[in-house]
Amino acid sequence: MNPVLVRRQGALGRLTLNRPEALNALNLPMIRILAAALDAWEHDDAVSAVLLDGAGERGLCAGGDVRFLADDAAAGGDQAAVLLSQEYRLDARIARYPKPYVALMDGVVMGGGVGVSAHxxxxxxxxxxVLAMPEVSIGYVPDVGGSWLLGHAPGELGLHLALSATRLGAADAIGCGLADVAVASERLGELVAALVDGAEPAAAVAGLAVDPGVASLAAHREWIDRCYTAPGLPGILDALRDAGEPDAAQAAEAIGRAAPLAATMALRALRAARELPSLERALEAEYGLTRCCVRWPDFAEGVRALLVERDGSPRWDPPCPEDVTDEVVARFLRGVRPTDPPLGLLPG
Structure with missing residues (x-):
């Protein structure tokens, strides 16, 4: 079975992620197929727009193939870095694509699925x-440009999403800047038909737009913006626990279940991304962090505990946020290898 369905329908170039049994999780062949299709259609005058959707009833894409990344790292391989480098180049390509790129973010959209849609x-x-960037839950950090997207969300919402792995519905996804417009699921077929007929994408979507509902996070901005300005992860946890808000307490519990090292590095990455000049700079920074993540024991442990054996009891190293010292961070950052392929998004 072809993992990505690539076809031209009228004026539309259609890309359908086609691994429904794995909730369309991205692997290296899929990334290469998507990149090749975008290359071919960029200069094809018969294609006026590109549309991405996912096969099956559950969603667009549950993320990247983290089991592959964990297994490759455990074996001492280098294919994890190859996959990450090509995936990030694809995300940057989507963000700069010269033709309209329409992503149907129906159902589950997480991790790598955000990368191929939210850009x-x-x-x-x-x-x-159901949109989320839950990487810290498995000892990883928000990547695929997630540090850039979440870092530029209003106030401290991005940090809240990254550290607590909060799941968003349509209204909050739009409110956080991760999506643009809501359309009823049962009318997506009408949208596709209009694009096949050559309709201007923004106009076609606007004609089918519906009210996404209430963005629930907006009501919590006061404690979110206050608590997540603490200087470090221990301070954020203390602020959330002392906030006197049930939802803040739940956020603290969620962050407490995450890998302390990954959550610390995610916090640093999002704050740094706010000061970077471009998505490409953020992706380069993420590439360094994610290569370190896949080679640190927490990642394999998180995949085991949450995705393979599913016992829900990962044993993190280090076990507490207070134990993430400068020496631990320095050891973590030694995970970058000179033999890894360069990302190549920046000059020189």
């Missing part, structure tokens, strides 16, 4: 959308 020029969510 598009027109991002469509539905009442079924």
């Amino acid at each position: 598009g020029s027109l991002r469509v969510v539905t009442p079924r959308t």
Whole structure:
């Protein structure tokens, strides 16, 4: 079975992620197929727009193939770095694509699924959308440009999403800047048909737009913006626990279950991304961090505990945020190898 369905329908170049049994999780062949299709269609005058969707009933994409990354790292391989480098180049390509790139973010959209959708020029969510960047839960950090996207969310919402792995519906996805417009799931077929007929994408989407509902996070901005300005992860946890808000206490519990080292590095990455000049700079920084993540024991442990054996009891190293010392961070950052392929998004 072809893992990505690539076809031209009228004026539309269609890309359908086609691994529904794995909730369309991205692997290296899929990334290469997507990149090749975008290359071919960029200069094809018969293609006026590109549309991405996912096969199956569950969602667009649950993320990247983290089991592959964990297994490769455990074996001492270098294919994890190859996959990450090509995936990040694809994300940057989508963000700069010269033709309209329409992403149908219906159902589950997580991790790598955010990378191939939220960088598009027109991002469509539905009442079924469940969007999240839950990487710290498995000893990893938000990547695929997630540090850039979340770092530029209003106030401290991005930090809240990254550290607590909060799941967003349509209204909050739009409110956080990760999507543009909501369309009813049952009307997505009409949207596709209009694009096949050559309709201008923004106009076609606007004609089918619905009210996404109330963005629930907006009501919590006061304690979110206050608590997440603490200087470090221990301070954020203390602020959340002392906030006197049930939702803040739940956020503290969620962060407490995450890998302390990954959460610390995610916090640093998002704050640094706010000061970077471009998505490409953020992706270069993420590339360094994620190569270190896959080679640190927490990642394999997180994949084991949450995705393979599913016992829900990962044993993190170090076990507490207070134990993430400068020496631990220095050892973590030695995970970058000179033999890893360069990302090549920046001059020189």
